[in-house]
Amino acid sequence: MIIRRKPELTDNDVTDYNLYRQRRKFIQSGFALAAGAMLPLGFDSAVAAGVKFNDLKESPFSTDEELTSLEAITSYNNFYEFGLDKESPAKLSRDFKTRPWEISVNGECHSPMTIGIEDILSEFPMEERIYRLRCVEAWSMVIPWVGFPLAALLKKVEPTMDAKYVEFTTLVDPEQMPGQRRGLFGYVLDWPYREGLRLDEAMNPLTLLSTGLYGEQLPNQNGAPIRLVVPWKYGFKSIKSIVSITLKREQPLNTWQAQASNEYGFYANVNPEVDHPRWSQARERRVGEFLKRPTLPFNGYAEQVASLYNGMDPKKLY
Ligand SMILES: Nc1nc2c(c(=O)[nH]1)N[C@H]1C(S)=C(S)[C@@H](COP(=O)(O)O)O[C@H]1N2
Ligand SMILES: [Mo]
Numbered sequence: 608m609i610i611r612r613k614p615e616l617t618d619n620d621v622t623d624y625n626l627y628r629q630r631r632k633f634i635q636s637g638f639a640l641a642a643g644a645m646l647p648l649g650f651d652s653a654v655a656a657g658v659k660f661n662d663l664k665e666s667p668f669s670t671d672e673e674l675t676s677l678e679a680i681t682s683y684n685n686f687y688e689f690g691l692d693k694e695s696p697a698k699l700s701r702d703f704k705t706r707p708w709e710i711s712v713n714g715e716c717h718s719p720m721t722i723g724i725e726d727i728l729s730e731f732p733m734e735e736r737i738y739r740l741r742c743v744e745a746w747s748m749v750i751p752w753v754g755f756p757l758a759a760l761l762k763k764v765e766p767t768m769d770a771k772y773v774e775f776t777t778l779v780d781p782e783q784m785p786g787q788r789r790g791l792f793g794y795v796l797d798w799p800y801r802e803g804l805r806l807d808e809a810m811n812p813l814t815l816l817s818t819g820l821y822g823e824q825l826p827n828q829n830g831a832p833i834r835l836v837v838p839w840k841y842g843f844k845s846i847k848s849i850v851s852i853t854l855k856r857e858q859p860l861n862t863w864q865a866q867a868s869n870e871y872g873f874y875a876n877v878n879p880e881v882d883h884p885r886w887s888q889a890r891e892r893r894v895g896e897f898l899k900r901p902t903l904p905f906n907g908y909a910e911q912v913a914s915l916y917n918g919m920d921p922k923k924l925y
Contacts (some may be wrong), residue, residue, distance in 0.1 A: 612783050617745075619774075624859050636808070637738070641813075642729075644687050644874075647670050658908060659822060659824050660733055660735075660753050660819055660822055660823065660824075662732075662735040663733055663734060663735045663753060663822065664732060664733070664735070664836065664884045665696060665734070666679060666734045666735060666736040666737075667733055668685070668736055668738075668812070668813060668897070669736050669737035669738070669751075669910075670734070670737050670738065670739060670749060670907070671737070671787060672737075672739070672749045673749065674737065674750070674751055675747050675748035675749050675750060675893070675895055676821070677820075677821045677859070677893050677895045679740075679748065679829060679895055680748055680820065680821070681697060681826045681829065682694065682697050682752055682828075683894060684696040684697060684829065685742065685830075685842065685843070686700065686786075686820040686828055686830070686847055687796055687800070688705075688777065688778075688784035688785075688787055688798075688800065688847075688848070689784060689785065689786055689787040689828065690785065691786070696827075696828035697826075697828045699785055699786075700827035700828045701827065702824055703783055703784075703827040703831070703848075704783065704849075705724070705827065705831045705832040706724065706725060706726075706832070708723065708724040708832050708833075708850075709721050709722065709723050709724070710722055710724070710727070710833065710850055710851065710852060711850065711852070712760065712761075712763075712764045712769070712851075712852045712853075713851065713852075713853050713854070714774075714853035714854035714855055715766060715767045715769045715770035715854040715855060715856060716764040716765055716766050716767060716768060716770060717764070717765035717766075717856050718763070718765050719764055720763065720764055722760075724818075724832045724833060727760075727818065727833065729889075731755040731759055731760070732755060733753050733754065733755055733818065734753070734754065734755060735751055735752070735753055735822070736752050736753075736754065736815060736836075737749060737750070737751045737752070737811065738750060738813075738836060738838040739838060739906055739907060740836070740838070740842050740845065741842060741877050741891060741902065741906045742841065742842040742843075743841040743842065743843060743871075743875075743883055743888075745886060745887075745888065745890065745891050745892060745896055745899075745902075746891060746893070747890045747891045747893050747902075747906075748893070748894050749893070750818070750820055751820060751821055751822070751835055752815060752817045753816040753817060753818055753819030753820060753822065753823075753824075753825075754816050754817035754818055754819070754836065755815070755816055755818075756812055756814065756815060756816075757809055757810070757814045757815065757816050757835070758809070758810045758811070758812065758814070760816060760852070761773070761810060761854075764854070765804065766801040766854050767854070769856050770806055770854035770855065770856070771805065771806055771854045771856055771857075771858075771925075772803055772804065772805055772806060772854075772856070772857065772858050772859055773803065773804050773805075773806060773809040773850055773852060773853070773854055773855065774801060774802070774803045774852070774853045774855055774859035775802045775803070775804075775846045775849050775851070775853075776799045776800070776802065776833060776846075776849070776850060776851045776853075777798075777799050777846055777847060777848050777849060777850065778799070778848050778850045779798050779799045783889045797862065797865060797866070798865060798873065799850075800846060800847075800862045801846075801859065801860070801861055801862050801865075802835065802843075802844055802846040802859075802861045802862065803855075803859035803860070803873065804837065804844070804886075805858075805915075807856070807915055808837070808912075808915060811911070811915070812911075813837070813838055813839065813845075813908060813911055813912065814835070814836075814837050815828070815835070815836040815837075815838075816833055816834075816836075817833065817834050817835070817836045818832060818833050818859050825908060829847070830845075830846075830847025830848050830849075831846070831847075831848065832848070833849055834846060834847040834848060834849060835849065836849075838906055838908055839876055839877060839905040839906050839907075839908040839909075839911075839912045840858075840874070840875045840876055840877060841875045841876075841877060842905070843857065843861075843862075843863050843871070844875050851899065853885055857865060858873060860873075860887060861873065861875075861903055869884060870883060870884050870885070871924065872924075872925055874916075874923065874924040874925065875902070875925065876905055876912075876916070876924045876925065877902060877903070877905055877906035878904060878905075878921070878924065878925050879901065879902040879903065879904060880904075881921075881922065881925040888902055888925075889901065889902060890902055
């Protein structure tokens with residue numbers, strides 16, 4: 608499959624995308640004929656050029672908040688394999704090869720498998736889900752992800768009774784990922800980047816494996832060809848460019864926890880009341896906005912996920 612490079616979009620295109628979404632909602636609400644009659648000719652062709660995924664299901668879990676611009680989502684990134692600042696990933700991941708790509712799903716399961724990205728794209732119906740992403744650094748974005756529930760993939764491998772956790776790892780390839788070359792940035796994580804979820808968190812319908820955003824395949828800097836999105840947790844849990852998913856008996860150690868266990872824990876649920884040791888988590892800056900806004904418990908997803916943590920020490924859940 609040919610991967611097109613992301614065309615440069617303007618503010619105008621973002622507006623178009625918002626219109627495109629509104630129109631699709633309208634059509635789905637049963638007014639297709641009326642909508643067809645009312646919309647100006649040429650509207651479709653004005654936006655369709657940038658849309659790679661067809662037949663996207665729209666998700667009931669989406670927020671209707673205003674989208675962060677594609678420009679911001681693809682130029683302000685955390686992806687340490689491609690550099691330590693926010694601008695480097697877009698530049699240094701430009702030639703990153705995401706085809707062929709395989710993910711191994713293994714560990715405590717009855718039917719382990721290795722599946723290629725093309726099979727993932729054709730086997731799992733893709734949805735558009737508009738989620739907030741909240742970074743521990745106190746900024747946030749609203750991103751129209753394309754993806755499918757992680758639960759659908761995990762069910763395929765049939766977890767055993769002993770599977771209690773899921774571990775994810777990112778590709779290791781220092782040739783392609785300059786951040787993995789010792790010494791180049793003077794600061795190196797213990798690669799591969801690793802993340803973990805409890806099995807019930809992984810099976811929660813909000814937990815998404817994402818293969819795209821803004822209707823197109825994922826840009827490299829956002830974790831192509833496939834990354835995790837766990838909207839009620841800090842952004843570092845949403846691991847990019849995944850090559851393996853392992854069902855485990857024991858709680859896995861994630862990269863940031865291993866790096867600085869005084870600052871990062873396993874659960875990393877967004878909690879405005881528990882400060883990061885070096886700064887407050889009470890407020891956040893939506894990228895593109897000037898004034899900060901209050902941060903919501905569980906990033907606004909408390910209704911769906913707070914019950915996963917009943918009876919647990921809330922201080923442990925940051
Ligand atoms: N492999 C890998 N995944 C990663 C990271 C990383 O450095 N490497 N950074 C994390 C952090 S801290 C955040 S906030 C999100 C950012 O995702 P975005 O660039 O798509 O906004 O990716 C997460 N996933
Ligand atoms: Mo982050």
